[in-house]
Amino acid sequence: MSDLLLATANPGKQREFSRLLQGLESRLVLPQQIGLNLDVPEPHPTYAENATAKAAAYALVSGLPALADDSGLEVAALDWGPGTRSARYGGPEVDDRATFILELLRDATDRRARMVCWLALAIPGAAPDGTARSPRIELFSGVLEGAIATERRGEGGFGYDPIFLLPTGLTTAELPEGEKDLISHRGQAVAAALPRLRALTAMAP
Template sequence: MEFIAATNNPGKMAEMRRILERMGHTVRSQREAGVTLEPEENGTTFAENARIKARAICEAAGTATIADDSGLCVDALDGAPGVYSARYCGRHGDDEANNDKLLEELAGVPEGKRAARFVSSICVCLPGGRCAVFEGVCPGRVGFVRRGTNGFGYDPLFIPDEVGVPGGGGTAENTQGRSYAELSAAEKDAISHRGRAMERMEAELARFLADGSVIGMTCGNACITVADKAEG
């Protein structure tokens, strides 16, 4: 299937393209599709923001669209930065400043109380207004210093509980305490919030395309899926 990815974030675009192409889909960026629209993300949840982006780009392009809204939720900060992850420092998309602020907010918080989780809501929207949202979660903790050069956003600070095993061998405990940014693409995609959300999407996509339904379910660290009808 061909999608337009509703994002202008190059790091997110690269990750979405990598995962979707591995699943056999084709994905174009907004820029490649000639869509310059920047929807206002004024939702209060990841799912709401994903729907806003997917619907807006789908309506503008008239093509099936996939959008991701994601962020880091830290227990010691009552779930912050959450939906404000990309603009935590007050400016949108300043990764370095966002990481600096996160470290400042957690100054003095010991390792045992730095639990966090990355959350991703993936929304698929079809011309005509039907949308479905698929959610993935990756639990872990926030480190004390940046480590690694892969990834983007909070990846250098986030230490997942598990890592993917090279060669498609499942997952394993992250005994070395490596950050998202120290993992290979395959190691990250196997356990990442975005990878898990897209796995659920892929499992439900044929059913959704056929009759607009998905199976709502919660499965540990995997996902929650929600379908909503076309408005009108």
């Protein structure tokens, strides 16, 4: 496997995955580099299903192995939501979803939370007649436990990082990138996937 397509147009995720996968011998390909602009629906109730849908769509269109993630914030005081709706939580009129969460939890005493990531690796294949067939899917996951801070802190990261509080007392937005990558939900999922990605790289002609 000489090329690996990263199945996301999210700039924050592209930067983070580029760091997390920098030791991989495969060349990481971004959708915009090959003219791909897919809008894959994410209607499913689980991260794994949404990640699978994205990875499969990108692999089918490009013919490349594709890696997609679906991630979310789960908050105890919100019945462990927003979960798979994290990127759209509050509706299109909400510009800052992290601040929106802070407002919802203004009087909450139980501030437990976790960040969850599921990765789907889609490996394309061909039917005996040469036509494309559904890619083979492999799944990996990671979870980071923490809490919701009482205010925004830190300038790093993206999304909910400024309000996600670690047991150390720092938010993930306050961590240096290298430290965050070692412990983050996405970092854990990539670490789980790396042996498989390296094996596929070794098998490439």
